[in-house]
Amino acid sequence: MEITQITPAANQPKKDASTALQGLGNDLDTFLTMLTTQLKNQDPTNPLDTHQMTAQLVQFASVEQQIAQNKNLEDLVKLQNQNSEYAAVNYLGHNVQAEIDVADVSEDGASWGYVLDMPANTVDLHVVNSSGMRVYSTEGETGAGVRHSIEWDALDNNGNPVEPGRYKLLVIARDAQGSIIDGKPTIDSLGMVTAVKSNKTGPSLIVGQDTEVTLSQIKKIQ
Template structure:
C-alpha cells in the first residue's frame, strides 16, 4: 500500500513531533495518487477502496496526534497548577503524615491518632542514623493526641538539634494491637521543583504535598 511505503521511507516518528510530518506524508500520498490516476491502465483501473482505506488511516493518525497534543496541554496545566498550589504553602504551619520531626531548641513535637484506647504503649525515638536514643511507656486514649519530647536521651543527656523519628507500639487491654497514626508539624519555608513533582521544604526535610494532613493558622 502507498501509506506503508511512505511510512517506511519516512521512518518512525515520536508523538512529540508536530503534525508537519503527517502533513508532508499526506501531500506525498496525494502526489503519488494523482500520478497513478493519470497513468493508470483503463483496462485495469486502480482499486479505489485502497485509497479510501488509506485516507481513513491518515484521518485516524491526525486525530491521534491531536489527542496527544491535548493530553500534553492538560499535563502542562496540571503541572502549573501543582506548582502554584505548592508555593501557596510557603510560610504555613502544616501537619504532615510522617514519623519524623525536627528537634529545635530542645523540643520536638508529634501528633498521634490511636484507633482505640491502649495500655502501656511503647514510644521509641531514633536519631537520623536509626539509633534508639529514648524509649518510654504510657497509656494512650482513642483519637488525636500530642507528644512532646524534651530532646534528652534515656540517661538525661541533652541531644543535638536535628531530625528524629518516633514509632509507637500499642496494645489494648486484651493484648490486641492498636493502630497508631503519627504526624508532625512543620513550617514550610520553600518548594523544590527539581523533581517530577513539587516537594515542600521545611528546613532540611522534603515533604510531598500528598502527606499534608492539615494547614494551620500561624
C-alpha cells in the first residue's frame, strides 16, 4: 500500500520564510491526517511501506531546516539594511562627491569633476539641460589619471543666468588627429544631501532637489 505524497510548501514557488513555514506546518498536518487514515484502513495483506513513510518525514524535516536557514538570512538582510539606513542618515546636510554626471543647478551654480583614462590633446566640456541642449561650453584639462574640477556659475555662453534645474556634464576628449578617444571619462558632481530614501535594495541619498544616488556612488564627503 502506497503513502499519498504531500509536496512541502518550501518546494513550491518562492515565498518568504514565515509564509513557507506556515505552509509547511499545514502540509505536515495534512500528511499526518492522511497517514493516520491509511494506517487505520490498511490492508493486512498489503501493509504500508514504512520506508516511504520515513522518507517523507525526513523530507519534511529537511525542508523545515532549510526554511529556518532562510529565515535567518532574511533577518540578516533586514539588519544590514537597517544599519545602512542609519549610516545614510549621517550624510544629511553634508556636501558629497558622487559618481554621477548630473547636478541640480541653482543660482549658485554647480561643481563637477572628471578623470580621463588616457591623456588627450584637447578636452571639450559641455553643460546640457534636461532637453539635451548645450547651454555652456568650455575647454578642459587634458591630463590622465587625476581629477580635474569644473566650477560653473550657472551662466550660459552669452552670460545669461540659466533656469534652475538638472544639468548634465559632457566630457569629450580628442587625440592629436581630432578623433574622440575611446574610453569613458569618470565624472562626478558635488552637492548637498537633503534627504534619505528607503528602498528594498537599501537606502539611497537625495542630493540637491531630487538627484538620487546610492551609497556606493559616494566617493567623498565634505
